[in-house]
Amino acid sequence: MNRNEMISRIRHTRDPWDFIIVGGGATGLGCAIEAASRGYQVLLLEQDDFAKGTSSRSTKLIHGGVRYLQQGNVSLVLEALKERGRLRRNAPHLVHNLPFVVPSYDWWEGPFYGIGLKLYDMLAGKHGFGHSKFLSREKTRQYLPTVETEGLRGGIIYYDGQFDDSRLAVNMAQTVVEQSGTVINYMKVVGMIKENEMTAGVQAKDMETGEEYEIRSRGVINATGVFTDQVLHMDDPKANQMILPSQGVHIVLDESFLPGDTAIMVPHTADGRVLFATPWHDKVIVGTTDTMVEDALLEPRALDYEIEFLLSHAAKYLEKDPVASDVRSIFAGLRPLVSQDESGDTSSISRDHTIYISRSGLVTITGGKWTTYRKMAEDTIDQAATVAYLDDRPCVTYDLHIHGYHNHADKFGDLAVYGADAAGIRDLLNDKPELDEPIHPRLRNIAAEAVCPS
Numbered sequence: 001m002n003r004n005e006m007i008s009r010i011r012h013t014r015d016p017w018d019f020i021i022v023g024g025g026a027t028g029l030g031c032a033i034e035a036a037s038r039g040y041q042v043l044l045l046e047q048d049d050f051a052k053g054t055s056s057r058s059t060k061l062i063h064g065g066v067r068y069l070q071q072g073n074v075s076l077v078l079e080a081l082k083e084r085g086r087l088r089r090n091a092p093h094l095v096h097n098l099p100f101v102v103p104s105y106d107w108w109e110g111p112f113y114g115i116g117l118k119l120y121d122m123l124a125g126k127h128g129f130g131h132s133k134f135l136s137r138e139k140t141r142q143y144l145p146t147v148e149t150e151g152l153r154g155g156i157i158y159y160d161g162q163f164d165d166s167r168l169a170v171n172m173a174q175t176v177v178e179q180s181g182t183v184i185n186y187m188k189v190v191g192m193i194k195e196n197e198m199t200a201g202v203q204a205k206d207m208e209t210g211e212e213y214e215i216r217s218r219g220v221i222n223a224t225g226v227f228t229d230q231v232l233h234m235d236d237p238k239a240n241q242m243i244l245p246s247q248g249v250h251i252v253l254d255e256s257f258l259p260g261d262t263a264i265m266v267p268h269t270a271d272g273r274v275l276f277a278t279p280w281h282d283k284v285i286v287g288t289t290d291t292m293v294e295d296a297l298l299e300p301r302a303l304d305y306e307i308e309f310l311l312s313h314a315a316k317y318l319e320k321d322p323v324a325s326d327v328r329s330i331f332a333g334l335r336p337l338v339s340q341d342e343s344g345d346t347s348s349i350s351r352d353h354t355i356y357i358s359r360s361g362l363v364t365i366t367g368g369k370w371t372t373y374r375k376m377a378e379d380t381i382d383q384a385a386t387v388a389y390l391d392d393r394p395c396v397t398y399d400l401h402i403h404g405y406h407n408h409a410d411k412f413g414d415l416a417v418y419g420a421d422a423a424g425i426r427d428l429l430n431d432k433p434e435l436d437e438p439i440h441p442r443l444r445n446i447a448a449e450a451v452c453p454s
Contacts (some may be wrong), residue, residue: 001177006184007206010043010215017043017217018390019381020202022189024048024232026165026370027056028223029172030182030377031384036181038381038393043215044176044203045186051169053298054225055102055370056334059250059276059287062087062095062161062371066125067274069116076352078123080371084161085127087374091168091402092411093419097129098162098278100265101143103317109278113267117158142260146319157262162278165370167417174403176401187213190363192220192234199360213315219388220382222364226296228332235362243366244339245295249302250287252309252329253322258284261306264317275313281444283328286314293334300332335416336366340419355380363385414444425452 019035021028024046032044046052064081068074069454075174088095102117104110117132133156140155173183191203193214201216222231232239258264258277265300266275277286289306315321338354353368353376364381378395384431385392406412412422429436435448 001111001174001183003184005184006163006182007187009182010184011130011212015041016201017041018217019043019044019221019384020215020217020386021218021221021223022202023225023227024050024169024173024183024185025053025223025225026051026169026172026373027055027225027365027368027376027402028221029169029176031180031221031223031365031380032176032183032379033130033172033179034374034381034395035384035395036176036179037138040385040390040393042176042181042380043217044136044173044181044183045183045187045189045202047207048186048298050173050183050185050273051166053227054333055169056166057250057331058165059285059369060162060165060280061098061276061277062163064120064160064371065369066116066120066158066265067410069119070169070267073352074123077120079375079425081120081124081127083372083375084129085124086256086398087163087371088161089407090400091163091171091419093404093406093416095161095163097159098263099130099143099261099265099274100158100160101135101140102156102158102265102267103140103144103147104153107153108148110156114156116267117156118307120158125385128159129161131376132156132158134283136436137226137432143260144258144264145260146258147264148317148319158265159356161371162263162280163418164368168402169368171403171419174227178403184334189234192360194360197360199358199362218289218390219384220362221384222362223380225336228336228364228366230294232358234253234366235360239358242339242364243296244337245293246335246337247291247293247300247303247306247332247337249291249306249310249330249332250285251304251307251327252280252326253284253286253314253326255279255282255284257314257320257322257326266313266317269288269313275310277314277317278306286322292333296334302330302332306332338367353379354384357383357387363387406422414451418449423454425449428452 018040021044036042064077135155186207189202193201204213263278356364363384368376407417408417409416415422
């Protein structure tokens, strides 16, 4: 996947592209795979790194969304559970099973959450990752040796998926290219081309060279997440605001706070949120928050009270109370929630996706989450093809393998996340053993990973 080769395509392509997709996060990449795999001519443009924004700031979970059962949104949970199963089949090198334990401290918590998780199992059906069950106090401590024991009655264990979000995004970009699509990063869309008041392409600027391009297409898809409104205003300066950004903050703690391979799920915090503490690369991720913010920033910053919220709630479930000095890293992302009212409570807004067709024919897809990116893309391309007067072509992504697909990637050890590409890294190490050195004393990544072309 060579950027110069990709740019040469836009220089030498005379006919309009079928689709230009703006945005290289989970949604845009998913749409590009969907369209390219159907045989459409696809160009994806991203202003920065692929998955630079929200798509690399997730809790690293592929899940049905237990919290949505509490909201009564069974259809959203059902759809997400199906997509969770499909993604594990199509990218087994990146998605794996992760056990979660819900500790119970009140008499009613075990039966109440146990029933909800049994429903979760039933909805998953053949796509299930494992069956939930009740745990005794002793069993709970075996799974969670550092859980707060005062008042602990037991727990419920259930299973969901964990994944590497950034790596999946890279593999998705590679998949687009394998399907004859074109993807270019650091290519910012700065305007729309119109013909008879209808969208006919984009104006783009190469952020590395400053060169500008006018690129024509039959359809344009806005998949820019929290920057959706910026693209809508390029199309129509009078467009109403569509996105209500919600900030999600995660903190990273040492593994000693939650050793092992089992996560904690807190189903109901003081303000009604769900909280996770999950093992991740010899560390622990705790998150997330749900805070309304005014501005959509590429590099959002965690607020002090968000960090304190996570620390104080983690302390309720861990024997050792984490404090600010224990935080090893912080990352924040913005959810592109579709504005529905003025209540100010983003935790109650549905994460379901929304497709909006502008008068000019610009197709906007927003909302949703990593787990359902494939379904979002399927729905989007179905509508976008109609808007662009393109012939209808069937979806083939249900069983389309993502680049790197490997059923037994765990045999590659620390290189498992590369799937089939791990063999190339091993070959490189055989030729240049000096590359088998960490790129940083605190990281497990080695130099060969940085220089291998895969």
